[in-house]
């Protein structure tokens with residue numbers, strides 16, 4: 001015991017102070033891509049190399065609507081390799097309370113060769129925070145605050161993940177990120193859970209288990225889809241073996257993009273879901 005205490009005194013506090021301070025990430029961390037919409041000359045090369053269809057363009061009547069869907073993006077960087085108007089950031093905190101909020105699109109007039117002539121409708125981010133979801137978040141927060149102090153019980157379901165997201169979730173519970181300092185506990189039973197964290201595209205084998213887990217949770221309850229697969233089906237989409245996104249099976253309240261989302265992104269999404277992110281007003 002004394003050895004443990006002596007050791008921890010020697011090494012100091014390992015836990016990050018995030019989110020009170022900005023995320024400390026390696027400069028090589030690959031976060032979300034950013035597009036310079038005004039300088040974007042042609043969306044087609046990036047759309048052609050994007051493996052998940054996160055960058056897409058639709059041409060009609062001499063115009064092009066180009067879009068970036070963060071729910072589908074796996075942060076691979078292939079688009080930035082072929083297009084100077086796109087660069088990869090180290091920003092991983094992209095959680096949103098609606099699927100539409102993860103899609104940004106802009107409209108261009110086209111030249112005869114199909115390149116962009118000029119921007120005629122600037123980028124429009126999707127709409128965030130439908131009112132009823134805010135209400136669920138407030139209700140849950142009030143309940144957890146009243147009954148359990150500031151704790152939040154999470155049941156995690158791997159509905160078909162490659163386990164990349166699970167590795168990050170394990171990291172979230174490590175001494176570095178220490179989710180328990182926010183009162184966030186992972187529990188074994190859905191009957192004890194306030195929040196369901198779902199990873200993976202939902203495989204047809206796991207569909208019923210996911211529905212049963214959701215049904216077993218007491219209300220009010222929150223569902224958080226984790227990773228590109230959970231948010232959109234990712235590179236798997238819908239096929240003979242998977243149903244695709246989590247919201248194809250159960251209602252989702254918060255989407256956490258990434259492939260996989262790192263512990264900062266997970267913490268941001270979980271705290272956003274319950275209105276505890278520092279820039280959110282306390283409800």
Ligand code: SF4
Pocket residue numbers: 033049050051052053054055072073074075076077078079080
């Ligand atoms: S980073 Fe990869 S997945 Fe994301 S938009 Fe670019 S090419 Fe597509």
